[in-house]
Amino acid sequence: MGELALNILDLAQNAVAAQATLIRIEVAENEEGFLVFRIADNGRGMEQSFLEKVRDPFVTTRTTRKVGMGIPLVDMAAQQCGGRMDITSRPGKGTEVTASFRRDNIDCPPLGDVAGSIAVLLAGAPATDVLFSYKGSRGDFVFDSRNIREELGEACDFSHPELAAWVRAYLQQEIDRVKEEGRAI
Amino acid sequence: MKSLADLHALRDKLKSDLKLRKESGTKIIIGMGTCGIAAGAREVMAAVLDELARRHLTDVQVQQTGCIGMCDKEVLLDVLRPGEARITYGNVKPEDVSKIIANHVVNGNIVEDMVVGKIENK
Secondary structure (H helix, E strand, C coil): CCCHHHHHHHHHHHHHHCCCCEEEEEEEECCCCEEEEEEEECCCCCCHHHHCCCCCCCCCCCCCCCCCCHHHHHHHHHHHCCCCEEEEEECCCEEEEEEEEECCCCCCCCCCCHHHHHHHHHHHCCCCEEEEEEEECCEEEEEEHHHHHHHHHHHCCCCCHHHHHHHHHHHHHHHHHHCCCCCCC | CCCCCHHHHHHHHHHHHHHHHHHHCCEEEEECCHHHHHHCHHHHHHHHHHHHHHCCCCCCEEEEECCCCCHHHCCCEEEECCCCCEEEECCCCHHHHHHHHHHHHHCCCCCHHHEEEEECCC
């Protein structure tokens, strides 16, 4: 994928497809030198038997092709840079994917444009809520789309170009405020 | 400096566009499966949103779809104008977006050299 923000967007799209109403997306720069992200949804979840096979690219629920690459790509990217991916799921409850990446490893992809990923996620699935948090070395930042929805009432439409532009600019500003200084993400 | 207070100013604009967006019916649909995202769908959707904002085409709706099986032609972008055929454009790059919006979305002229699929309106 080239940047972890695209993997995050892709995994979040799985949550949308699983009819999640709320997707929690956490990104953290931890003290041990890892970048960790977690995507947890309240969608339909997976059976244990499917969960066991889900790292296999030739396992998928899709009908257009017999290949599903989203989870395997994250699994591979994490392992290549000394990290790991964990996935838990319960039918009817939701799915949680956690992936860690050792940042000083040469194979660690850049985090990339997370603000763009979240804005595009909301624009494409405007009825889904996103609780996004970024724990950086200079502080924490939390964005809850439910607060925006409450503020705007019935006028809230995340696919409206001007609201999408605001979400993107606001997230970028806040991420820049808390992320580790001097590091291109 | 962006703050949540900006939303007050946006609310009236969003509210007045609400009806317009429901009635217009012109849609731009972008493939957001893994294949689409890996090929640049996020940048294409961002470019679409930017272009619509720049041209004040706030009545055009942007939607997403999953993989439709033409992964090698991603990024796929469909334009659906009311009463007209649904046109699928393939290998769309962010720099193609303004051309598609100007010619097709605004003026109804299909950008033929980028078309990979067409579903007639029944």
